[in-house]
Amino acid sequence: MAAAAPVSLAEQRRAELGRLLRKKYKYLDRTWDAVFWITAIFIVGAAADITKLLFAGDWDFWTDWKDPEWWPMVTAFAVVIIPSALQYIQWTAWRFPTGATYTSVCLFACTWIGRYFQWHVAEYYPLNFIWPISTVGAGIFMDWILLKTGSYIITSLVGAPIFGITVWAFNYIPLAPFLQPVQFMNHIVTVADVQGIAYIRSQTPEYLRHIERGTLRSFLGEAQYVSLAFGSTLAIAGYWVGQFIGRYLSVWPIGKYIKNY
Amino acid sequence: MRTRLWKWFLIFAFAVSATSYARSAFAHGEAADEPFLKNLTVAFYDVHISPTNIKVGEPVTITGSVKVLPTWPFTLDPPVTAYVNPVVPGPVFALRDRTVNGVPAIGSIAIDRNGIYNFKMVMLGRVPGRWHVHPGFAVDGTGTLIGPGQWVDVEPSATPFKYEITLLDGKTLDLEHVGGSGVWWWSFAGFLIGVVWMFYWTVPGPWRPDRRTVHNLAVTAQLPTWDQGRDFGLVTEGDHKWSTFIAAVTLAMLVIGWLYMVSQYPLRIKQQTDRFTPPQPEVTEMGQVKALGSVYNPDTHTLTINLEVKNTGANPFTIKQFTMGMMSFVNGDKEAVEKSGPPDFVAPMQVQGNATVAPGQTEKVTLKMSSEMLDEERLIPLNDPQEIIAGLLFVQDTSGKTSSITLRSTLQPTEFAKKYF
Numbered sequence: 251m252a253a254a255a256p257v258s259l260a261e262q263r264r265a266e267l268g269r270l271l272r273k274k275y276k277y278l279d280r281t282w283d284a285v286f287w288i289t290a291i292f293i294v295g296a297a298a299d300i301t302k303l304l305f306a307g308d309w310d311f312w313t314d315w316k317d318p319e320w321w322p323m324v325t326a327f328a329v330v331i332i333p334s335a336l337q338y339i340q341w342t343a344w345r346f347p348t349g350a351t352y353t354s355v356c357l358f359a360c361t362w363i364g365r366y367f368q369w370h371v372a373e374y375y376p377l378n379f380i381w382p383i384s385t386v387g388a389g390i391f392m393d394w395i396l397l398k399t400g401s402y403i404i405t406s407l408v409g410a411p412i413f414g415i416t417v418w419a420f421n422y423i424p425l426a427p428f429l430q431p432v433q434f435m436n437h438i439v440t441v442a443d444v445q446g447i448a449y450i451r452s453q454t455p456e457y458l459r460h461i462e463r464g465t466l467r468s469f470l471g472e473a474q475y476v477s478l479a480f481g482s483t484l485a486i487a488g489y490w491v492g493q494f495i496g497r498y499l500s501v502w503p504i505g506k507y508i509k510n511y
Numbered sequence: 512m513r514t515r516l517w518k519w520f521l522i523f524a525f526a527v528s529a530t531s532y533a534r535s536a537f538a539h540g541e542a543a544d545e546p547f548l549k550n551l552t553v554a555f556y557d558v559h560i561s562p563t564n565i566k567v568g569e570p571v572t573i574t575g576s577v578k579v580l581p582t583w584p585f586t587l588d589p590p591v592t593a594y595v596n597p598v599v600p601g602p603v604f605a606l607r608d609r610t611v612n613g614v615p616a617i618g619s620i621a622i623d624r625n626g627i628y629n630f631k632m633v634m635l636g637r638v639p640g641r642w643h644v645h646p647g648f649a650v651d652g653t654g655t656l657i658g659p660g661q662w663v664d665v666e667p668s669a670t671p672f673k674y675e676i677t678l679l680d681g682k683t684l685d686l687e688h689v690g691g692s693g694v695w696w697w698s699f700a701g702f703l704i705g706v707v708w709m710f711y712w713t714v715p716g717p718w719r720p721d722r723r724t725v726h727n728l729a730v731t732a733q734l735p736t737w738d739q740g741r742d743f744g745l746v747t748e749g750d751h752k753w754s755t756f757i758a759a760v761t762l763a764m765l766v767i768g769w770l771y772m773v774s775q776y777p778l779r780i781k782q783q784t785d786r787f788t789p790p791q792p793e794v795t796e797m798g799q800v801k802a803l804g805s806v807y808n809p810d811t812h813t814l815t816i817n818l819e820v821k822n823t824g825a826n827p828f829t830i831k832q833f834t835m836g837m838m839s840f841v842n843g844d845k846e847a848v849e850k851s852g853p854p855d856f857v858a859p860m861q862v863q864g865n866a867t868v869a870p871g872q873t874e875k876v877t878l879k880m881s882s883e884m885l886d887e888e889r890l891i892p893l894n895d896p897q898e899i900i901a902g903l904l905f906v907q908d909t910s911g912k913t914s915s916i917t918l919r920s921t922l923q924p925t926e927f928a929k930k931y932f
Contacts, residue, residue, distance in 0.1 A: 268743030271730050272721055280715070283724035287713055317782050342736055344727040345745050347754065348712045355705040358698065373601045374638050378691030384698040386705035387761050393708070394758040397751065400737040416765070423768045424697045427690035429779035431679045435608060435615040439783040441689055444676055447609075447617060448686060449602035450634075455594035455649035457619040461782050 287352075295360030298332040298353050302361075308454070310383055313428045314446030316421070318474035319462035326414030326481035327488040329357075329385050330392075333413070334492025337396055337405070339500055347397035350413070354389035358382075379445045381424070388416035402493060410489035411482035418478060541657040541837075546892040547899070548656070549836035551584045553577050553648055554903045555658035556834045556915075558852045560644050563661060565636045567668035571604065573597060573632045575658060575852075577648050581624050582901040582919045588652030592786070594619040595630045598647035598657050603665065604634035605674050605686075612789035621788040622650070628789060636665035637672050645837075659837040659856030679778070697768065704764065708757050718753060795914045797824035797906055798868070802920035803875075805900060807891050809926060813881040814891065814900075816920055820876060822868040826908040829867045833860055833878055833918070835902035836890050840880035842866060858882040868906075891922065894930070898922050 257265075302310055305328035309321045337349030361382035369375045395409035396402075428442040435447075446459070462473050469475050541549065558575030565571055579590050595611055597604065609616050609632045622628065630646060645660035674686035715722040721744070730745060739746040803817040822828055832851065833840045840860035841848045851857045864876035885891050892898050901919040908914075 264740075264743050267730050267733065267740065267745075271727070271740075271743065271745060273726070273729075275726065280723060283713065286725060287709075314782055343731055344724055345731055345739055346712050346724070346727075348709060351705050351708045355702060355709055358702045358705070362698075375602055376687055376691070378687075378689060378694060381691075381694045381698070384701045386701040387765060390705060390708055390758055390761045394754055397746070397754055400739055402736070419769065420701065420765060423765075423772045424690065424694040426772045426776040426779055427693060429781075430776060431778060431780045432676050433679060434676065435617050437615065437617050437783060437785060438679070438780070439617060440780055441676065441678075441684070441686070443617065443783050444686060448605040448607070448674060450597055450599055450604060450606055451602075452596060452598040452647060453655060455596060455619065455651070455655065456784075457592045457594055457649075457651045457786075459784075461784065463784050 290352075291356045292360060294332065294336060294353055295356035298329070298357040299360050299364065301331050302328045302357070304328070308459075311380055312446060312451075313379055313381075313425065313442035314440075315459060315461060316425050316428075316442070317461035318472070319477050320460050321477075322414070322418040322474065323477045323481035323484065325383065326417055327484040329383070329388075329417060330410055330413050330485045330488040331492040331495065332357075333385070333389055333392065334406075334410070334489040335496035335500065336492075337393065338402065338493055338496030341396060342496075342501065347393040349396075350389035350392040351386065352389075354385040358384055358386060375449055376445075378428075379449055383417065383421040385413075385417050385420075387420040388413040391416055406486050406489040406493070410485040413489075414482040414485035415478055418481070542887065542889050544654075544889070546890055546895060547584050547586070547897045548653070549888070550890055551580065551582045551897070551899065551901045551919075552587070552590075552650070552653065553579050553656050553836075554834045555646065555648075555837050556832070556839060556852070556903065556905070558646060558659050558837075558856075560661040560663065560853060564664045564666070566666045567636050567639060567672050568670065569636055569668075570607065571634050571636065571644065571663055573634070573644065573646050574630065575646055576627060576629045577646070577656075577658065578628075578903060578915065579622055579624050579626045580901055580903070581917055582899075583624050584897065586897075590622050590624060590650050590653070592619050592651040593622045593628075594649040595628065595632070596647050596649060596655075597632055597634055598645040598655065598660075599634075599642055603636075603638040603640060603642050604644070605637045605672075606632060606634050607674075608633040612792060614787065614789055616787075616789075617783070618785045619651075621786060626789075627792055627794070629792060635672070635674065636663075639665050639667045641665075657837060659839070659853045661853040661855070700764065701761075704757065704761055708754070711753055711757065712750075718749065719747070795824075795912050797828050797908060797912070797914035798822050798916055800904055800916045800918045802918055805920045805922050807885075807893075807922055807924045809886065809891075809893060809924060811881060812883050812885050813879065814885060816878045816900075816918070818876060818878070818904075818918065818920070819873055820868050820904075820906075820916075821873040822870050824908060824914075825870055826910055826912075827867055827869045828906040828908040828914070830862050830876065830878075830904065831907045831913070832905035833880065833902055834905070834915075835900060837888065838882065838884055838890060840878070840882070856884060858884070891924070893924050894927055898924075 306324045309315045309324050333350035333353040336353045340346045340349040365380050369380050370377050392409040392413045396405045429440050431438050434444050465471050555577050560573050611620055611628050611630050641664050643660050644663050646658040647655045649655040675683050676686050677683050799821045801819040805816040807814050837856055839851050839857050841851045842860045842862050848859050861879040865874045868874045900922045903915040904918045905915050
């Protein structure tokens with residue numbers, strides 16, 4: 251009969267954590283999980299939507315604002331903040347790489363409900379002019395990078411830029427039909443431009459539309475590549491804004507409260 | 512019991528009185544603007560909105576002129592860029608065509624003081640209802656200045672609204688629906704993958720029967736964030752495998768979607784932008800005006816302007832109209848008044864003194880005009896830092912030519928707005 255291998259203190263500790271992980275609780279059962287995930291949908295969705303509207307409102311709103319220069323740059327920063335905050339909370343608390351995807355799924359639900367009822371039903375704008383962007387694909391990639399690296403620093407340096415580029419790439423696909431050229435009012439314009447002219451926005455004059463107006467002499471004359479590179483860099487900054495929110499405005503106050511009382 | 516009945520009666524009476532006072536809203540916020548924003552900046556004239564009763568899909572045309580006055584207030588940024596647009600309650604109409612001084616205008620225009628901009632906008636009725644329609648002149652740094660408005664009734668049509676556009680390759684599309692289903696199904700497919708990801712990570716099932724959320728905190732609180740606890744099952748190999756699989760599906764979807772997009776829409780251009788300086792119409796100078804002061808009586812809504820008019824032209828002319836902001840006052844018969852613009856924004860004007868001035872002569876005249884709209888649209892400064900009004904005086908000579916002369920005058924109300932604090 252072989253003698254049992256000696257178990258180190260560290261191994262005992264890990265085994266204890268494993269038992270703790272599977273411990274049955276009398277009061278804190280899975281209902282609490284459902285309560286959390288479901289009640290947080292609209293809070294997280296609203297937080298993400300407000301942040302998006304605050305930083306990239308019109309660019310996300312109208313097809314004629316989704317241009318090659320400003321849209322990829324501004325949107326990447328605006329939509330990475332809350333996913334990053336949720337990534338911190340959910341990874342730190344539960345080791346779930348779900349913060350970015352969860353935020354994106356909630357954002358998807360909230361924005362589509364808002365656009366449909368507030369802007370399509372109540373204000374008569376056609377949905378094909380006011381559709382919101384989707385960040386779900388980008389969220390999955392960023393969560394996957396956090397899962398693989400387990401590091402917020404690497405996720406910010408690699409994941410946030412990939413998030414920014416994917417947000418653009420994922421939404422450029424449905425935007426393509428709106429960039430087809432049309433002969434309209436003696437001009438060659440895009441379908442999106444026609445929408446911007448036809449669907450009257452009395453209090454949003456054309457001169458307020460910040461889109462690409464000039465051309466570059468370098469980078470093949472494409473501002474888009476420069477914007478994507480810069481937008482990706484901004485997404486790193488946005489990621490750390492989100493980390494700040496997650497660490498010091500969400501988790502830290504809760505920890506402080508529990509310790510004191 | 513009696514007290515309770517009284518309470519309910521009072522609530523009911525309040526509700527009835529509050530709702531009975533409510534009138535149909537037709538203003539677009541212009542009454543909130545200060546008077547100087549309306550009467551010192553621009554003047555709208557010859558505005559016509561017709562027809563006023565259409566069916567969905569039929570056109571309404573807005574024509575008219577707006578002049579940027581030389582009296583543009585020093586408190587505002589100089590007028591440089593403007594956008595001519597209908598002011599309506601959202602896209603209940605769809606704009607089909609727009610010209611400024613005869614040039615198609617897809618975007619904003621460059622403007623200057625004394626500039627005259629003759630506009631024409633054609634809109635299609637899109638949503639049934641009774642809508643108040645104005646021309647608008649949005650000036651960068653100032654905001655949207657609103658012209659005279661008119662009610663337009665849009666009745667339902669047997670055929671649904673369509674807005675056809677023709678692509679460069681000759682294909683015709685309906686703007687109402689182009690790309691819409693693609694946007695929805697593509698976004699929804701992405702959403703479903705996200706739901707699968709969340710389902711995997713949060714819901715217990717054959718893939719992880721022991722999956723729990725809130726309890727994990729008891730374990731993770733004792734670990735550094737880089738520690739995934741793979742050896743005791745906090746995050747498992749299966750978690751990694753399935754997550755990589757879902758991420759790969761997402762990537763495949765993105766690549767396939769991109770290839771499809773490139774094959775379906777090979778020709779894509781950038782959103783277009785165009786600004787131009789509209790050519791100015793020829794202007795005939797016929798006279799000069801010197802204001803001698805004006806008085807406003809808020810009780811009778813009567814504005815009286817005293818002025819000297821000098822004829823510097825070759826023919827005698829007659830004072831025909833005074834336009835201030837969106838309001839026009841006409842010296843003429845009922846028919847002339849009705850022809851001058853939307854009925855709510857046109858009123859008769861009395862000219863006391865000699866309304867006809869011979870070449871080289873100067874006449875002292877008094878213009879007297881009354882309209883409740885002067886108060887309703889807040890055109891007259893009654894308690895403002897600039898007790899000044901301005902507008903355009905229109906004269907017509909014997910050959911039928913018309914000329915406008917800018918008039919700027921100090922204003923004295925017969926009574927200032929009462930102040931209690």
